[in-house]
Amino acid sequence: MxxxxxxxxxxxxxxxxxxxxxxxxxxxxxxxxxxxxxxxxxxxxxxxxxxxxxxxxxxxxxxxxxxxxxxxxxxxxxxxxxxxxxxxxxxxxxxxxxxxxxxxxxxxxxxxxxxxxxxxxxxxxxxxxxxxxxxxxxxxxxxxxxxxxxxxxxxxxxxxxxxxxxxxxxxxxxxxxxxxxxxxxxxxxxxxxxxxxxxxxxxxxxxxxxxxxxxxxxxxxxxxxxxxxPILLGTDGSQKMSKSLNNYVGLKEDELSMYSKLEKTPDAIIKDYFELLTNLPLDQLPENPRDCQKLLALEIVTQFHSQKAAITAQKTAEDLVKNKGTGATDAVPEYDLSNVEFPAKLFYILNASGLCGSSGEGRRQIQGGAVRLDGEKISDVNITFDNLEQLSGKVLQVGKKKFIKLV
Amino acid sequence: MxxxxxxxxxxxxxxxxxxxxxxxxxxxxxxxxxxxxxxxxxxxxxxxxxxxxxxxxxxxxxxxxxxxxxxxxxxxxxxxxxxxxxxxxxxxxxxxxxxxxxxxxxxxxxxxxxxxxxxxxxxxxxxxxxxxxxxxxxxxxxxxxxxxxxxxxxxxxxxxxxxxxxxxxxxxxxxxxxxxxxxxxxxxxxxxxxxxxxxxxxxxxxxxxxxxxxxxxxxxxxxxxxxxxPILLGTDGSQKMSKSLNNYVGLKEDELSMYSKLEKTPDAIIKDYFELLTNLPLDQLPENPRDCQKLLALEIVTQFHSQKAAITAQKTAEDLVKNKGTGATDAVPEYDLSNVEFPAKLFYILNASGLCGSSGEGRRQIQGGAVRLDGEKISDVNITFDNLEQLSGKVLQVGKKKFIKLV
Structure with a gap:
């Protein structure tokens, strides 16, 4: 400065x-x-x-x-x-x-x-x-x-x-x-x-x-x-970041929590956050304020977790927000994996969970690049999971609107 | 207090x-x-x-x-x-x-x-x-x-x-x-x-x-x-006793210096001096202010030297003051002992020095209690000194007004 x-x-x-x-x-x-x-x-x-x-x-x-x-x-x-x-x-x-x-x-x-x-x-x-x-x-x-x-x-x-x-x-x-x-x-x-x-x-x-x-x-x-x-302002954009004011982002927070807080960074302080918390060139930031917020959140989660984790967190957060429109904040549909016989192909699960109308549609969606697991695009049509633990807790997604939480 | x-x-x-x-x-x-x-x-x-x-x-x-x-x-x-x-x-x-x-x-x-x-x-x-x-x-x-x-x-x-x-x-x-x-x-x-x-x-x-x-x-x-x-006031009676103000009496000062300073203690502070610097009963002090000053001086010189030294100092100081009237501050007459053959009787020295008109007058003055050596009364008529060193520097005195310094 x-x-x-x-x-x-x-x-x-x-x-x-x-x-x-x-x-x-x-x-x-x-x-x-x-x-x-x-x-x-x-x-x-x-x-x-x-x-x-x-x-x-x-x-x-x-x-x-x-x-x-x-x-x-x-x-x-x-x-x-x-x-x-x-x-x-x-x-x-x-x-x-x-x-x-x-x-x-x-x-x-x-x-x-x-x-x-x-x-x-x-x-x-x-x-x-x-x-x-x-x-x-x-x-x-x-x-x-x-x-x-x-x-x-x-x-x-x-x-x-x-x-x-x-x-x-x-x-x-x-x-x-x-x-x-x-x-x-x-x-x-x-x-x-x-x-x-x-x-x-x-x-x-x-x-x-x-x-x-x-x-x-x-x-x-x-x-x-x-x-x-400088002393950093908190995510409320008004007071010094501090745990007691609950306007903070902890370095040990998980990726979703970190992402969710940062993608709401107020416009008034977002430039300071970029300057102080990232190495991105300040003259090349997106013009759209919403894109700015997302970029900031992605960038910082990447620092403390990984790019992959950041992208997953972004997806999850976005899906959560979308579902908020339905009036249910916890409305991500769940699919109970205990019905599945492992090892299992992913296209089978896409069908069984109802995300796709058939195993064939599941395969085509994977081939078309529309399927993501915890935000990560799946490209192997025949990807197979050996047990329930490999999938439990992850979000399975087809296209932009259809997703389900595997439990 | x-x-x-x-x-x-x-x-x-x-x-x-x-x-x-x-x-x-x-x-x-x-x-x-x-x-x-x-x-x-x-x-x-x-x-x-x-x-x-x-x-x-x-x-x-x-x-x-x-x-x-x-x-x-x-x-x-x-x-x-x-x-x-x-x-x-x-x-x-x-x-x-x-x-x-x-x-x-x-x-x-x-x-x-x-x-x-x-x-x-x-x-x-x-x-x-x-x-x-x-x-x-x-x-x-x-x-x-x-x-x-x-x-x-x-x-x-x-x-x-x-x-x-x-x-x-x-x-x-x-x-x-x-x-x-x-x-x-x-x-x-x-x-x-x-x-x-x-x-x-x-x-x-x-x-x-x-x-x-x-x-x-x-x-x-x-x-x-x-x-x-209390913090003691100095001999000037107005400011705190201190070396830099030259209103002090040092514990190492010789008896004459100590006596001379203290016998001039101002009336306003003399009671404090008695209280703080002596153990004399305060209700039995002399009424005459001059006597008070002398008593104080004698008492304190006695503490740091001896009673004998205090008395001698008093005499010397008094004689010095008397002689001040003559215009000579250093007017204590001296008698050169090198003219005396030792051992020598005191009555002989009283005569030889001119303090008495004859050795016989010397004997009588001793007998009458009028002779002091360094303030100490001499009562032995036949007192004899073996050598010059025993007398050198002392003040020999007859009655209240006649005295001589032996050198």
């Missing part, structure tokens, strides 16, 4: 990016230039992104900085994913925050693994040198009072209270506990310890990333760049 | 005391009662007082809480003197404060020893079980981030900013560095670690001592009592 004219070769850097700081290019400070650093560096940059392992379910909103991280990986750089296990294991010492419940190291490890597993479709886990996963307890548990005092002394109360979040709470006389001032410093110290060149985060992370720059400078290191990404 | 009627047996507790908190007796909270604790405890109480070993010269203002500490010792309790070596060795990480210069552990140790040496005239160093000296690095250097987070979480930013000193600085937008919030917590944690029953301090220490109570409660211990003592 930068308005600066940049080389096409850096499109991956600017796509969907809210802000890079120090700004690019910065004539006041020509030395600090991320573009130059990316172009000239003779080593992979170290690009930091932190994970809070207190929760387990992540949604598309969380995925945005990871998609940018992947873009850095693809450009040859090293993603350094920081698992914030130290804080999670301490929890909130005031015991007042449900969000900061104290977790055991096993819980944290399990959460972190779960989190990383969900990132598999996004990040490059396999190319050597492209991914480093670090637990910040590695260095934070070693900090003593002298070092912590040194960290604290780099900032004033006024600077800390100017931070978004703190400022309002202080003004409204809502208590801010002193240990809360540690969190930005701990996050910043992570940058010192892993020698981050760039830190990614949502726009709400600007303060913390800037603290990282200050601390790196304090410890005689080169300060990182901050790259901020 | 408490207006509460208390048993005479606790006079030592209340003399000069500004405040005890929780207050005594506290009907709202009858359990928390220092008087009762003192009367009923079956073990010596642990009475804490901290020393900042960044400076070396201490003055009468500093001595006040140590005098109270001695009163606790005399009542059978244990003085726990905390040497704040941890903070002194860190210094001020911002490097902005001259006061909090970073010191080596050798410097800290030497400062602490020097400090303690100056307290010898005040504290009971000898009775077993009455004095414990602890360096707080013993526990503070062991603190890790988890524990420090726990300490910080016991307080809010609002509570900390309400502290005298912070409040004004924050209002005036003078920077308060975050690590400054650690100091009250570190001092409070000292109370936790040494199981303090009482902490002594100046009235400016109320906040820090209260933090100690909170932390003790947090760690499941019985909170200490705070006993606050």
């Amino acid at each position: 930068s308005s600066v004219i940049t080389p096409d070769s850096l499109n991956w850097l600017y796509r969907g990016t809210s802000e890079i700081f120090p700004s690019q290019p910065d004539s006041n400070n020509p030395e600090e230039n991320l573009e130059k650093l990316i172009e000239k560096s003779d080593r992979p940059l170290r690009v930091k992104l932190g994970i809070d392992p207190t929760g387990t379910d992540i949604h598309l909103g969380h995925s945005i900085p990871f998609r940018k991280l992947r873009a850095f990986q693809d450009a040859g750089h090293t993603a350094v994913v920081i698992i914030g296990d130290f804080t999670a294991q301490i929890g909130d010492p005031t015991g007042k925050s449900e969000v900061r419940k104290q977790l055991t190291s096993e819980q944290v490890k399990s959460n972190a693994e779960n989190y990383l597993e969900q990132l598999r479709p996004i990040l490059d886990f396999d190319t050597p040198g492209r991914l480093e996963i670090r637990y910040n307890s590695e260095w934070l548990k070693e900090l003593n009072l002298a070092k912590i005092q040194e960290l604290l002394a780099t900032m004033t109360v006024g600077q800390m209270l100017a931070k978004e979040g703190f400022a309002e709470r202080y003004k409204q006389e809502n208590p801010i506990f002193l240990h809360e001032f540690l969190y930005p410093l701990m996050q910043g110290y992570d940058s010192v310890m892993i020698d981050a060149d760039v830190e990614l985060g949502g726009t709400d992370q600007k303060f913390n990333i800037a603290v990282g720059r200050d601390l790196q400078r304090h410890f005689g290191k080169k300060p990182q760049f901050g790259l901020l990404l | 408490s207006s509460v009627i208390t048993p005479d047996s606790l006079n030592w507790l209340y003399r000069g005391t500004s405040e005890i908190f929780p207050s005594q007796p506290d009907s709202n909270n009858p359990e928390e009662n220092l008087e009762k604790l003192i009367e009923k405890s079956d073990r010596p109480l642990r009475v804490k007082l901290g020393i900042d070993p960044t400076g070396t010269d201490i003055h009468l203002g500093h001595s006040i809480p140590f005098r109270k500490l001695r009163a606790f010792q005399d009542a059978g309790h244990t003085a726990v003197v905390i040497i704040g070596d941890f903070t002194a060795q860190i210094g001020d990480p911002t490097g902005k404060s001259e006061v909090r210069k970073q010191l080596t552990s050798e410097q800290v140790k030497s400062n602490a020893e020097n400090y303690l040496e100056q307290l010898r005239p005040i504290l009971d160093f000898d009775t077993p079980g009455r004095l414990e000296i602890r360096y707080n690095s013993e526990w503070l250097k062991e603190l890790n981030l988890a524990k420090i987070q726990e300490l910080l979480a016991t307080m809010t930013v609002g509570q900390m900013l309400a502290k005298e000193g912070f409040a004004e600085r924050y209002k005036q937008e003078n920077p308060i560095f975050l690590h400054e919030f650690l100091y009250p917590l570190m001092q409070g944690y000292d109370s936790v670690m040494i199981d303090a029953d009482v902490e002594l301090g100046g009235t400016d220490q109320k906040f820090n001592i209260a933090v100690g109570r909170d932390l003790q409660r947090h760690f499941g211990k019985k909170p200490q009592f705070g006993l606050l003592l």
